[in-house]
Amino acid sequence: MRASNHLIGLLNFLTFLLSIPILGGGIWLSSRASSTDCMKFLQWPLIIIGVAIMVISLAGFAGACYRNTFLMGLYLFCMFFVIAALIGFIIFAYAVTDKGSGRAVTGRAYQDYYLQSYSGWLKERVASESYWAKISSCIRDSKACKKIAVAVNGVPETETMFYSRKLNPIQSGCCKPPSDCGYTYVNETYWTVASGLVGTNTDCSLWNNDQDQLCYLCGSCKAGVLASLRHSWRKVSIVNIVILILLVIAYVIACAAFRNDKRIDNDEPYGEARMTKSQPSRLQF
Known part of the structure:
Protein backbone atom coordinates (compact mmCIF):
# COMPACT_ATOMS: atom_id res chain seq x y z
CA MET A 1 0.00 0.00 0.00
CA GLY A 100 -6.43 21.70 -46.43
CA SER A 101 -2.83 22.39 -47.40
CA GLY A 102 -0.80 24.60 -49.68
CA ARG A 103 -0.27 23.91 -53.37
CA ALA A 104 3.16 23.66 -54.92
CA VAL A 105 3.97 26.24 -57.60
CA THR A 106 6.30 25.45 -60.51
CA GLY A 107 9.54 27.36 -60.19
CA ARG A 108 8.75 28.56 -56.67
CA ALA A 109 10.07 27.37 -53.32
CA TYR A 110 6.93 28.63 -51.54
CA GLN A 111 3.39 27.35 -51.84
CA ASP A 112 0.17 29.13 -52.79
CA TYR A 113 -2.95 28.84 -50.64
CA TYR A 114 -6.58 28.64 -51.78
CA LEU A 115 -9.62 28.98 -49.57
CA GLN A 116 -11.54 26.29 -51.46
CA SER A 117 -8.97 23.75 -50.26
CA TYR A 118 -10.44 24.06 -46.75
CA SER A 119 -13.84 23.24 -45.34
CA GLY A 120 -15.73 22.91 -42.09
CA TRP A 121 -16.28 24.94 -38.96
CA LEU A 122 -12.85 26.58 -38.84
CA LYS A 123 -13.09 27.83 -42.43
CA GLU A 124 -16.55 29.29 -41.80
CA ARG A 125 -15.37 31.05 -38.67
CA VAL A 126 -12.26 32.52 -40.29
CA ALA A 127 -14.02 33.50 -43.52
CA SER A 128 -16.99 35.17 -41.82
CA GLU A 129 -17.06 38.89 -42.62
CA SER A 130 -17.18 40.15 -39.05
CA TYR A 131 -14.47 37.84 -37.79
CA TRP A 132 -12.18 38.33 -40.78
CA ALA A 133 -12.28 42.10 -40.29
CA LYS A 134 -10.67 41.59 -36.88
CA ILE A 135 -8.14 39.03 -38.12
CA SER A 136 -7.02 41.07 -41.14
CA SER A 137 -6.71 44.18 -39.01
CA CYS A 138 -4.57 42.25 -36.53
CA ILE A 139 -2.31 40.92 -39.31
CA ARG A 140 -1.95 44.42 -40.73
CA ASP A 141 -1.09 45.88 -37.33
CA SER A 142 1.48 43.15 -36.71
CA LYS A 143 3.33 44.34 -39.84
CA ALA A 144 3.75 40.74 -40.97
CA CYS A 145 4.10 41.80 -44.61
CA LYS A 146 6.67 44.49 -43.92
CA LYS A 147 8.86 41.84 -42.34
CA ILE A 148 8.90 39.89 -45.59
CA ALA A 149 11.37 42.33 -47.20
CA VAL A 150 15.03 41.31 -47.05
CA ALA A 151 18.25 42.72 -48.46
CA VAL A 152 21.59 41.12 -49.25
CA ASN A 153 24.53 43.41 -48.45
CA GLY A 154 22.14 46.35 -48.53
CA VAL A 155 20.80 45.41 -51.97
CA PRO A 156 17.10 44.38 -52.30
CA GLU A 157 16.61 40.78 -53.33
CA THR A 158 15.99 39.95 -56.97
CA GLU A 159 13.01 38.16 -58.46
CA THR A 160 14.95 34.90 -58.63
CA MET A 161 16.02 35.20 -55.00
CA PHE A 162 12.42 35.85 -53.93
CA TYR A 163 11.10 32.83 -55.82
CA SER A 164 13.65 30.62 -54.05
CA ARG A 165 12.45 31.64 -50.59
CA LYS A 166 10.20 29.48 -48.41
CA LEU A 167 7.51 31.88 -47.28
CA ASN A 168 5.24 31.05 -44.37
CA PRO A 169 1.48 30.75 -45.11
CA ILE A 170 0.70 34.29 -43.95
CA GLN A 171 3.43 35.81 -46.11
CA SER A 172 2.47 33.78 -49.17
CA GLY A 173 -1.29 34.25 -48.84
CA CYS A 174 -1.53 37.86 -47.66
CA CYS A 175 1.58 39.70 -48.82
CA LYS A 176 1.71 38.86 -52.54
CA PRO A 177 -0.81 38.07 -55.31
CA PRO A 178 -1.48 34.42 -56.21
CA SER A 179 1.03 33.05 -58.70
CA ASP A 180 -1.63 32.22 -61.29
CA CYS A 181 -2.63 35.89 -61.66
CA GLY A 182 0.31 36.76 -63.90
CA TYR A 183 1.66 39.69 -61.91
CA THR A 184 5.27 40.75 -62.40
CA TYR A 185 7.59 41.03 -59.42
CA VAL A 186 8.92 44.48 -58.52
CA ASN A 187 9.62 43.85 -54.87
CA GLU A 188 8.23 41.58 -52.15
CA THR A 189 4.98 43.52 -51.75
CA TYR A 190 4.75 45.44 -55.00
CA TRP A 191 3.69 43.69 -58.21
CA THR A 192 2.55 44.95 -61.62
CA VAL A 193 0.75 43.48 -64.62
CA ALA A 194 1.27 44.71 -68.18
CA SER A 195 -1.68 43.40 -70.17
CA GLY A 196 -4.60 42.51 -67.97
CA LEU A 197 -5.01 39.68 -65.53
CA VAL A 198 -3.96 36.30 -66.84
CA GLY A 199 -5.64 34.12 -64.26
CA THR A 200 -9.33 33.68 -63.52
CA ASN A 201 -8.76 33.55 -59.77
CA THR A 202 -11.09 36.05 -58.07
CA ASP A 203 -8.21 37.09 -55.82
CA CYS A 204 -6.45 38.60 -58.85
CA SER A 205 -8.79 41.58 -58.83
CA LEU A 206 -8.52 41.99 -55.06
CA TRP A 207 -4.76 42.48 -55.00
CA ASN A 208 -3.71 46.09 -54.34
CA ASN A 209 -0.21 47.54 -54.14
CA ASP A 210 -1.37 49.84 -51.35
CA GLN A 211 0.65 48.57 -48.39
CA ASP A 212 -2.39 48.83 -46.15
CA GLN A 213 -4.45 46.60 -48.46
CA LEU A 214 -2.22 44.14 -50.37
CA CYS A 215 -4.15 40.84 -50.41
CA TYR A 216 -5.79 41.14 -46.99
CA LEU A 217 -9.23 40.75 -48.60
CA CYS A 218 -8.16 37.74 -50.68
CA GLY A 219 -9.28 34.18 -50.11
CA SER A 220 -5.60 33.25 -50.26
CA CYS A 221 -4.96 35.31 -47.14
CA LYS A 222 -7.75 33.51 -45.29
CA ALA A 223 -6.34 30.21 -46.50
CA GLY A 224 -2.90 31.24 -45.26
CA VAL A 225 -4.35 31.88 -41.82
CA LEU A 226 -6.02 28.46 -41.87
CA ALA A 227 -2.75 26.79 -42.90
CA SER A 228 -0.90 28.58 -40.11
CA LEU A 229 -3.53 27.49 -37.61
Whole structure:
Protein backbone atom coordinates (compact mmCIF):
# COMPACT_ATOMS: atom_id res chain seq x y z
CA MET A 1 0.00 0.00 0.00
CA ARG A 2 2.82 2.40 0.91
CA ALA A 3 4.58 1.65 -2.39
CA SER A 4 1.34 2.31 -4.26
CA ASN A 5 0.91 5.69 -2.60
CA HIS A 6 4.51 6.61 -3.30
CA LEU A 7 4.03 5.71 -6.95
CA ILE A 8 0.85 7.74 -7.37
CA GLY A 9 2.53 10.64 -5.58
CA LEU A 10 5.45 10.46 -7.98
CA LEU A 11 3.14 10.25 -11.02
CA ASN A 12 1.12 13.23 -9.84
CA PHE A 13 4.28 15.25 -9.38
CA LEU A 14 5.24 14.24 -12.91
CA THR A 15 1.85 15.25 -14.33
CA PHE A 16 2.21 18.56 -12.48
CA LEU A 17 5.48 19.13 -14.31
CA LEU A 18 4.00 17.97 -17.62
CA SER A 19 1.07 20.36 -17.28
CA ILE A 20 3.59 23.13 -17.84
CA PRO A 21 3.90 22.31 -21.58
CA ILE A 22 0.09 22.50 -21.93
CA LEU A 23 0.07 25.91 -20.29
CA GLY A 24 3.11 26.88 -22.36
CA GLY A 25 1.33 25.71 -25.52
CA GLY A 26 -1.56 28.08 -24.84
CA ILE A 27 0.85 30.96 -24.19
CA TRP A 28 2.81 30.06 -27.35
CA LEU A 29 -0.36 30.14 -29.45
CA SER A 30 -1.23 33.46 -27.85
CA SER A 31 2.15 34.91 -28.80
CA ARG A 32 1.75 33.62 -32.37
CA ALA A 33 -1.74 35.11 -32.50
CA SER A 34 -0.38 38.56 -31.70
CA SER A 35 2.30 38.41 -34.39
CA THR A 36 0.87 36.31 -37.23
CA ASP A 37 -2.51 34.69 -37.56
CA CYS A 38 -4.27 36.61 -34.77
CA MET A 39 -6.48 33.69 -33.84
CA LYS A 40 -6.92 33.78 -30.08
CA PHE A 41 -9.89 31.51 -29.43
CA LEU A 42 -7.73 28.39 -29.02
CA GLN A 43 -5.37 29.58 -26.31
CA TRP A 44 -7.87 29.78 -23.44
CA PRO A 45 -9.01 26.12 -23.43
CA LEU A 46 -5.35 25.06 -23.29
CA ILE A 47 -4.52 27.51 -20.51
CA ILE A 48 -7.57 26.45 -18.47
CA ILE A 49 -6.77 22.73 -18.91
CA GLY A 50 -3.12 23.33 -17.99
CA VAL A 51 -3.99 25.22 -14.79
CA ALA A 52 -6.62 22.60 -13.87
CA ILE A 53 -4.11 19.75 -14.23
CA MET A 54 -1.62 21.64 -12.06
CA VAL A 55 -4.11 22.16 -9.23
CA ILE A 56 -5.60 18.66 -9.41
CA SER A 57 -2.15 17.03 -9.55
CA LEU A 58 -1.17 18.87 -6.37
CA ALA A 59 -4.33 17.59 -4.68
CA GLY A 60 -3.55 14.03 -5.80
CA PHE A 61 0.06 14.37 -4.66
CA ALA A 62 -1.01 15.56 -1.20
CA GLY A 63 -3.70 12.88 -0.95
CA ALA A 64 -1.25 10.10 -1.85
CA CYS A 65 1.51 11.30 0.49
CA TYR A 66 -0.75 11.79 3.51
CA ARG A 67 -3.24 9.01 2.70
CA ASN A 68 -6.07 11.54 2.70
CA THR A 69 -9.01 9.73 1.15
CA PHE A 70 -10.98 12.96 0.68
CA LEU A 71 -8.24 14.56 -1.42
CA MET A 72 -7.75 11.34 -3.36
CA GLY A 73 -11.49 11.12 -4.05
CA LEU A 74 -11.59 14.76 -5.12
CA TYR A 75 -8.55 14.17 -7.33
CA LEU A 76 -10.16 11.17 -9.06
CA PHE A 77 -13.47 12.98 -9.55
CA CYS A 78 -11.92 16.12 -11.06
CA MET A 79 -9.23 14.34 -13.09
CA PHE A 80 -11.90 12.26 -14.85
CA PHE A 81 -13.43 15.43 -16.29
CA VAL A 82 -10.04 16.94 -17.12
CA ILE A 83 -9.07 13.80 -19.07
CA ALA A 84 -12.43 13.84 -20.86
CA ALA A 85 -11.97 17.55 -21.70
CA LEU A 86 -8.45 16.94 -23.00
CA ILE A 87 -9.64 14.04 -25.17
CA GLY A 88 -12.43 16.22 -26.53
CA PHE A 89 -10.03 19.06 -27.23
CA ILE A 90 -7.59 16.80 -29.11
CA ILE A 91 -10.40 15.30 -31.22
CA PHE A 92 -11.79 18.76 -31.94
CA ALA A 93 -8.36 20.16 -32.92
CA TYR A 94 -7.73 17.30 -35.35
CA ALA A 95 -11.26 17.40 -36.75
CA VAL A 96 -11.27 21.11 -37.61
CA THR A 97 -7.76 20.97 -39.12
CA ASP A 98 -8.25 17.71 -41.00
CA LYS A 99 -8.39 19.12 -44.53
CA GLY A 100 -6.43 21.70 -46.43
CA SER A 101 -2.83 22.39 -47.40
CA GLY A 102 -0.80 24.60 -49.68
CA ARG A 103 -0.27 23.91 -53.37
CA ALA A 104 3.16 23.66 -54.92
CA VAL A 105 3.97 26.24 -57.60
CA THR A 106 6.30 25.45 -60.51
CA GLY A 107 9.54 27.36 -60.19
CA ARG A 108 8.75 28.56 -56.67
CA ALA A 109 10.07 27.37 -53.32
CA TYR A 110 6.93 28.63 -51.54
CA GLN A 111 3.39 27.35 -51.84
CA ASP A 112 0.17 29.13 -52.79
CA TYR A 113 -2.95 28.84 -50.64
CA TYR A 114 -6.58 28.64 -51.78
CA LEU A 115 -9.62 28.98 -49.57
CA GLN A 116 -11.54 26.29 -51.46
CA SER A 117 -8.97 23.75 -50.26
CA TYR A 118 -10.44 24.06 -46.75
CA SER A 119 -13.84 23.24 -45.34
CA GLY A 120 -15.73 22.91 -42.09
CA TRP A 121 -16.28 24.94 -38.96
CA LEU A 122 -12.85 26.58 -38.84
CA LYS A 123 -13.09 27.83 -42.43
CA GLU A 124 -16.55 29.29 -41.80
CA ARG A 125 -15.37 31.05 -38.67
CA VAL A 126 -12.26 32.52 -40.29
CA ALA A 127 -14.02 33.50 -43.52
CA SER A 128 -16.99 35.17 -41.82
CA GLU A 129 -17.06 38.89 -42.62
CA SER A 130 -17.18 40.15 -39.05
CA TYR A 131 -14.47 37.84 -37.79
CA TRP A 132 -12.18 38.33 -40.78
CA ALA A 133 -12.28 42.10 -40.29
CA LYS A 134 -10.67 41.59 -36.88
CA ILE A 135 -8.14 39.03 -38.12
CA SER A 136 -7.02 41.07 -41.14
CA SER A 137 -6.71 44.18 -39.01
CA CYS A 138 -4.57 42.25 -36.53
CA ILE A 139 -2.31 40.92 -39.31
CA ARG A 140 -1.95 44.42 -40.73
CA ASP A 141 -1.09 45.88 -37.33
CA SER A 142 1.48 43.15 -36.71
CA LYS A 143 3.33 44.34 -39.84
CA ALA A 144 3.75 40.74 -40.97
CA CYS A 145 4.10 41.80 -44.61
CA LYS A 146 6.67 44.49 -43.92
CA LYS A 147 8.86 41.84 -42.34
CA ILE A 148 8.90 39.89 -45.59
CA ALA A 149 11.37 42.33 -47.20
CA VAL A 150 15.03 41.31 -47.05
CA ALA A 151 18.25 42.72 -48.46
CA VAL A 152 21.59 41.12 -49.25
CA ASN A 153 24.53 43.41 -48.45
CA GLY A 154 22.14 46.35 -48.53
CA VAL A 155 20.80 45.41 -51.97
CA PRO A 156 17.10 44.38 -52.30
CA GLU A 157 16.61 40.78 -53.33
CA THR A 158 15.99 39.95 -56.97
CA GLU A 159 13.01 38.16 -58.46
CA THR A 160 14.95 34.90 -58.63
CA MET A 161 16.02 35.20 -55.00
CA PHE A 162 12.42 35.85 -53.93
CA TYR A 163 11.10 32.83 -55.82
CA SER A 164 13.65 30.62 -54.05
CA ARG A 165 12.45 31.64 -50.59
CA LYS A 166 10.20 29.48 -48.41
CA LEU A 167 7.51 31.88 -47.28
CA ASN A 168 5.24 31.05 -44.37
CA PRO A 169 1.48 30.75 -45.11
CA ILE A 170 0.70 34.29 -43.95
CA GLN A 171 3.43 35.81 -46.11
CA SER A 172 2.47 33.78 -49.17
CA GLY A 173 -1.29 34.25 -48.84
CA CYS A 174 -1.53 37.86 -47.66
CA CYS A 175 1.58 39.70 -48.82
CA LYS A 176 1.71 38.86 -52.54
CA PRO A 177 -0.81 38.07 -55.31
CA PRO A 178 -1.48 34.42 -56.21
CA SER A 179 1.03 33.05 -58.70
CA ASP A 180 -1.63 32.22 -61.29
CA CYS A 181 -2.63 35.89 -61.66
CA GLY A 182 0.31 36.76 -63.90
CA TYR A 183 1.66 39.69 -61.91
CA THR A 184 5.27 40.75 -62.40
CA TYR A 185 7.59 41.03 -59.42
CA VAL A 186 8.92 44.48 -58.52
CA ASN A 187 9.62 43.85 -54.87
CA GLU A 188 8.23 41.58 -52.15
CA THR A 189 4.98 43.52 -51.75
CA TYR A 190 4.75 45.44 -55.00
CA TRP A 191 3.69 43.69 -58.21
CA THR A 192 2.55 44.95 -61.62
CA VAL A 193 0.75 43.48 -64.62
CA ALA A 194 1.27 44.71 -68.18
CA SER A 195 -1.68 43.40 -70.17
CA GLY A 196 -4.60 42.51 -67.97
CA LEU A 197 -5.01 39.68 -65.53
CA VAL A 198 -3.96 36.30 -66.84
CA GLY A 199 -5.64 34.12 -64.26
CA THR A 200 -9.33 33.68 -63.52
CA ASN A 201 -8.76 33.55 -59.77
CA THR A 202 -11.09 36.05 -58.07
CA ASP A 203 -8.21 37.09 -55.82
CA CYS A 204 -6.45 38.60 -58.85
CA SER A 205 -8.79 41.58 -58.83
CA LEU A 206 -8.52 41.99 -55.06
CA TRP A 207 -4.76 42.48 -55.00
CA ASN A 208 -3.71 46.09 -54.34
CA ASN A 209 -0.21 47.54 -54.14
CA ASP A 210 -1.37 49.84 -51.35
CA GLN A 211 0.65 48.57 -48.39
CA ASP A 212 -2.39 48.83 -46.15
CA GLN A 213 -4.45 46.60 -48.46
CA LEU A 214 -2.22 44.14 -50.37
CA CYS A 215 -4.15 40.84 -50.41
CA TYR A 216 -5.79 41.14 -46.99
CA LEU A 217 -9.23 40.75 -48.60
CA CYS A 218 -8.16 37.74 -50.68
CA GLY A 219 -9.28 34.18 -50.11
CA SER A 220 -5.60 33.25 -50.26
CA CYS A 221 -4.96 35.31 -47.14
CA LYS A 222 -7.75 33.51 -45.29
CA ALA A 223 -6.34 30.21 -46.50
CA GLY A 224 -2.90 31.24 -45.26
CA VAL A 225 -4.35 31.88 -41.82
CA LEU A 226 -6.02 28.46 -41.87
CA ALA A 227 -2.75 26.79 -42.90
CA SER A 228 -0.90 28.58 -40.11
CA LEU A 229 -3.53 27.49 -37.61
CA ARG A 230 -3.38 23.91 -38.81
CA HIS A 231 0.39 23.79 -38.37
CA SER A 232 0.25 25.32 -34.88
CA TRP A 233 -2.64 23.19 -33.61
CA ARG A 234 -1.04 19.95 -34.81
CA LYS A 235 2.18 20.75 -32.93
CA VAL A 236 0.30 21.45 -29.70
CA SER A 237 -1.90 18.36 -30.13
CA ILE A 238 1.14 16.05 -30.27
CA VAL A 239 2.27 17.32 -26.87
CA ASN A 240 -1.27 16.97 -25.53
CA ILE A 241 -1.50 13.32 -26.66
CA VAL A 242 1.70 12.43 -24.78
CA ILE A 243 0.44 14.16 -21.64
CA LEU A 244 -2.97 12.48 -22.01
CA ILE A 245 -1.35 9.02 -22.00
CA LEU A 246 0.58 9.84 -18.81
CA LEU A 247 -2.55 11.25 -17.17
CA VAL A 248 -4.52 8.09 -17.92
CA ILE A 249 -1.74 5.91 -16.44
CA ALA A 250 -1.64 8.07 -13.32
CA TYR A 251 -5.44 7.96 -13.05
CA VAL A 252 -5.60 4.16 -13.26
CA ILE A 253 -2.93 3.75 -10.56
CA ALA A 254 -4.68 6.38 -8.42
CA CYS A 255 -7.92 4.41 -8.64
CA ALA A 256 -6.14 1.29 -7.40
CA ALA A 257 -4.47 3.22 -4.56
CA PHE A 258 -7.79 4.79 -3.57
CA ARG A 259 -9.51 1.37 -3.43
CA ASN A 260 -6.68 0.02 -1.27
CA ASP A 261 -7.00 2.99 1.09
CA LYS A 262 -10.74 2.42 1.44
CA ARG A 263 -10.26 -1.30 2.00
CA ILE A 264 -7.63 -0.78 4.71
CA ASP A 265 -9.75 1.90 6.40
CA ASN A 266 -12.71 -0.52 6.45
CA ASP A 267 -10.57 -3.37 7.81
CA GLU A 268 -8.96 -1.39 10.65
CA PRO A 269 -11.98 -1.26 13.02
CA TYR A 270 -12.42 -5.00 12.62
CA GLY A 271 -8.77 -5.65 13.39
CA GLU A 272 -8.79 -3.34 16.40
CA ALA A 273 -11.92 -5.02 17.71
CA ARG A 274 -10.26 -8.43 17.56
CA MET A 275 -7.19 -7.14 19.41
CA THR A 276 -9.35 -5.50 22.09
CA LYS A 277 -11.35 -8.65 22.55
CA SER A 278 -8.38 -10.97 22.75
CA GLN A 279 -6.24 -8.80 25.05
CA PRO A 280 -8.19 -9.40 28.32
CA SER A 281 -8.04 -13.18 27.85
CA ARG A 282 -4.26 -13.01 27.64
CA LEU A 283 -4.12 -10.88 30.81
CA GLN A 284 -6.36 -13.26 32.72
CA PHE A 285 -4.35 -16.22 31.62
